[in-house]
Amino acid sequence: MFPVNVELSPHSISGNIGLAELKEAGNARDAIVEAAAKCFMHSGYSETSIDDVADDLGATKGRIYHYYRSKAELFFDVHRHGMAINLNAIEPIARGEGSPYDRLQSMCKAHLANMLEHIVYQRVVLQGVEMHLSSSTTPKQREKLKLLMKEREFYEGLFRDVLLEGRQNNTFSFENPSFASKAVLAILNNPVLWYTPRKTQSVQEKNQVIEEFSAFAMQSVNAKQ
Amino acid sequence: MFPVNVELSPHSISGNIGLAELKEAGNARDAIVEAAAKCFMHSGYSETSIDDVADDLGATKGRIYHYYRSKAELFFDVHRHGMAINLNAIEPIARGEGSPYDRLQSMCKAHLANMLEHIVYQRVVLQGVEMHLSSSTTPKQREKLKLLMKEREFYEGLFRDVLLEGRQNNTFSFENPSFASKAVLAILNNPVLWYTPRKTQSVQEKNQVIEEFSAFAMQSVNAKQ
DNA sequence: CGGGAAACATACTACTGAGTATGACGTTGT
DNA sequence: ACAACGTCATACTCAGTAGTATGTTTCCCG
Numbered sequence: 001m002f003p004v005n006v007e008l009s010p011h012s013i014s015g016n017i018g019l020a021e022l023k024e025a026g027n028a029r030d031a032i033v034e035a036a037a038k039c040f041m042h043s044g045y046s047e048t049s050i051d052d053v054a055d056d057l058g059a060t061k062g063r064i065y066h067y068y069r070s071k072a073e074l075f076f077d078v079h080r081h082g083m084a085i086n087l088n089a090i091e092p093i094a095r096g097e098g099s100p101y102d103r104l105q106s107m108c109k110a111h112l113a114n115m116l117e118h119i120v121y122q123r124v125v126l127q128g129v130e131m132h133l134s135s136s137t138t139p140k141q142r143e144k145l146k147l148l149m150k151e152r153e154f155y156e157g158l159f160r161d162v163l164l165e166g167r168q169n170n171t172f173s174f175e176n177p178s179f180a181s182k183a184v185l186a187i188l189n190n191p192v193l194w195y196t197p198r199k200t201q202s203v204q205e206k207n208q209v210i211e212e213f214s215a216f217a218m219q220s221v222n223a224k225q
Numbered sequence: 226m227f228p229v230n231v232e233l234s235p236h237s238i239s240g241n242i243g244l245a246e247l248k249e250a251g252n253a254r255d256a257i258v259e260a261a262a263k264c265f266m267h268s269g270y271s272e273t274s275i276d277d278v279a280d281d282l283g284a285t286k287g288r289i290y291h292y293y294r295s296k297a298e299l300f301f302d303v304h305r306h307g308m309a310i311n312l313n314a315i316e317p318i319a320r321g322e323g324s325p326y327d328r329l330q331s332m333c334k335a336h337l338a339n340m341l342e343h344i345v346y347q348r349v350v351l352q353g354v355e356m357h358l359s360s361s362t363t364p365k366q367r368e369k370l371k372l373l374m375k376e377r378e379f380y381e382g383l384f385r386d387v388l389l390e391g392r393q394n395n396t397f398s399f400e401n402p403s404f405a406s407k408a409v410l411a412i413l414n415n416p417v418l419w420y421t422p423r424k425t426q427s428v429q430e431k432n433q434v435i436e437e438f439s440a441f442a443m444q445s446v447n448a449k450q
Numbered sequence: 451c452g453g454g455a456a457a458c459a460t461a462c463t464a465c466t467g468a469g470t471a472t473g474a475c476g477t478t479g480t
Numbered sequence: 481a482c483a484a485c486g487t488c489a490t491a492c493t494c495a496g497t498a499g500t501a502t503g504t505t506t507c508c509c510g
Contacts, residue, residue, distance in 0.1 A: 028487085044359040046271035049467055061469085062489050071468070129418060130355060134269040175437055183441040186415035187408050193354060194407070212400055216408040220445035253457085274497055286499085287459050296498065 041123040082121030094158040100166030108214035172221040187217045266348040307346030319383040325391030333439035397446040
């Protein structure tokens with residue numbers, strides 16, 4: 001991650017260093033997404049104004065509307081960002097080698113690690129679920145929201161598949177696979193609702209949360225090695 | 226328990242407020258609360274206007290502002306309503322007779338039954354949590370929000386106490402009691418995010434959800450009879 | 451029966467905030 | 481050197497909505 005906090009000061013001196021970096025990776029958008037994530041996490045979607053995000057950037061509306069057509073699109077992009085983080089971490093594990101037990105455990109721990117590390121994005125993802133429940137926004141944007149939920153369901157499917165595979169070995173036991181994956185993710189997502197990173201002992205704390213909540217998740221489906 | 230007591234409203238004595246409120250306090254407020262709950266669930270807090278609630282009532286703003294000083298207070302009342310439903314159902318069980326195992330299981334099933342039955346209110350309660358994360362509203366109303374969270378924590382404490390009691394017998398096993406109660410409630414609350422009541426087989430469906438998710442919750446803390 | 455208070459409806463105000471139109475500034479290509 | 485484009489800032493518009501001020505009806509109580 002790049003904590004690039006571009007101070008304003010539109011002097012374009014220094015030849016190309018700053019600008020080159022900005023342009024190359026499309027970092028202008030990324031900076032916006034990051035600021036938006038921070039604001040959305042802090043104040044929620046509706047309570048966050050575009051001006052708030054702009055302030056956080058040290059810029060104005062113009063900058064944001066130059067890259068995003070609407071507030072909703074910005075939110076969607078933040079959401080996608082968060083989901084991408086999760087998918088990149090979990091999908092390789094889910095499709096990798098190892099027993100269902102080992103894989104599920106790895107997935108749980110990786111997911112929890114993501115929650116605690118990228119909590120800013122993850123809370124936005126949760127807000128996406130809230131938004132889904134609400135009958136939100138315009139008719140056309142509901143399509144995009146549907147797509148985000150598809151992603152989410154795909155992600156849940158990764159867990160469901162491992163669970164199903166493990167049920168064959170009697171590694172796990174449950175009735176409804178869909179319910180089981182929902183229960184597991186409910187536990188794994190819970191920490192984002194209350195966890196706030198502290199400077200001191202941050203690592204210890206995190207490990208404790210990861211260990212315990214992955215244990216809860218595994219036990220909830222009656223995992224046996 | 227400490228039923229928080231909101232100062233406006235011409236009634237509301239200091240004692241226990243449970244069902245008495247429903248009867249005595251007149252249907253006017255209750256009708257408003259119910260309509261508000263419906264709207265808040267459907268569109269979320271910020272997306273719901275007072276006029277929306279009024280429309281649902283077949284009335285106008287005047288009616289609502291006659292009983293509630295602000296939109297936030299209305300929300301708080303809906304939240305309290307939801308919490309009261311839960312407390313009335315669970316507290317007797319938590320403080321009642323029986324083994325920790327039996328009590329926790331009863332609590333889980335009762336909580337789930339409440340979720341599915343009063344889903345309108347329960348989703349609003351969840352929004353309350355979201356609001357808590359956000360730095361919301363005016364400085365004075367944050368106090369009330371704090372009180373709601375106190376209620377919520379009290380509720381969580383009921384689960385925590387039973388869990389602690391059961392850990393002594395090796396009925397349950399976990400490290401951090403606070404984490405354990407959060408994990409259990411995370412599972413129990415999950416169905417409100419996706420459950421939508423259907424007319425047909427509604428009873429069958431509900432029972433299935435209740436049975437499975439209470440099982441997940443019990444297993445998550447390694448419950449053994 | 452009349453006066454007053456509760457229970458609303460109606461008609462405002464005031465303000466926030468999303469989205470736009472346009473201009474300013476720099477960069478790049480030729 | 482100039483034209484064209486990308487990248488923003490500034491200054492607007494305008495719709496939605498929380499809250500208020502005031503009128504109107506109904507009901508109760510002496």
